[in-house]
Amino acid sequence: MKEADSSQEGTDLSRRDFIKSVGIGGGLVLFGQFGINAAAWALAGDPVLKMVLVDYVKCTGCRTCETACSARNKPTSIKGKELPGLGNPLFANIRVHSFNPDVDVPNVCAMCADTPCVNACPVTPDRKTGRRALYRDQATHTIHNDSNRCIGCRSCAKACAAERTGVIIPNSVTGKPERMCTLCGGDPQCVKRCPFGALSYVEVRRDRKFYGLGPEKIAAELAKGWYGTAEFGGMK
Numbered sequence: 001m002k003e004a005d006s007s008q009e010g011t012d013l014s015r016r017d018f019i020k021s022v023g024i025g026g027g028l029v030l031f032g033q034f035g036i037n038a039a040a041w042a043l044a045g046d047p048v049l050k051m052v053l054v055d056y057v058k059c060t061g062c063r064t065c066e067t068a069c070s071a072r073n074k075p076t077s078i079k080g081k082e083l084p085g086l087g088n089p090l091f092a093n094i095r096v097h098s099f100n101p102d103v104d105v106p107n108v109c110a111m112c113a114d115t116p117c118v119n120a121c122p123v124t125p126d127r128k129t130g131r132r133a134l135y136r137d138q139a140t141h142t143i144h145n146d147s148n149r150c151i152g153c154r155s156c157a158k159a160c161a162a163e164r165t166g167v168i169i170p171n172s173v174t175g176k177p178e179r180m181c182t183l184c185g186g187d188p189q190c191v192k193r194c195p196f197g198a199l200s201y202v203e204v205r206r207d208r209k210f211y212g213l214g215p216e217k218i219a220a221e222l223a224k225g226w227y228g229t230a231e232f233g234g235m236k
Ligand code: SF4
Pocket: 058, 059, 060, 061, 062, 063, 064, 065, 066, 096, 106, 193, 194, 195, 196, 197, 198, 199
């Protein structure tokens, strides 16, 4: 939590006040998922993809989104019985990366229209469905893994990390991909539970270019804009 009492002039200035004072605002909402050329996408028109959009200006790094996500997608079980409302944030599909100077970057699947993760999968497409071991579900537009066909080569995770957000984490034992956003079946819990309104569930045009960036790249740009520093200390 970074919000400070801005009345204590000269001591603690809240991040939001600081950002306002230097004239940088909501434009950065688009930065992570869409790159610097934010104008290259639109919120209307067909065909569409739905996704979770982050406003980095509003995020305080409280990590409520991780808790909400894991409670929905990776519920905790004891002796095979699920505990309602409890999950392990370590396995959330959205992860908050904290940096020094103070920048928090929630990282979630950017729903890339051109799916470099799927393209990297070496498994031959199924003759009937056309699906590799990793595929985009045409109903929800989310990325899925067919664990029966997956050989655990980790190529999808490497492609995502190299080219986009790096949200796909291979299972440490099997190498099969995990942590792809499910959009919670159309009711994103992270969006619903974020106490600061930093997350939105939006429609984006599928035929426009929008590419996610890794949290380090986003944080470095935000730190430059917010604090005017060329020096970037990396992860806290
Ligand atoms: S719940 Fe909202 S404010 Fe808290 S870390 Fe997640 S996105 Fe940021």
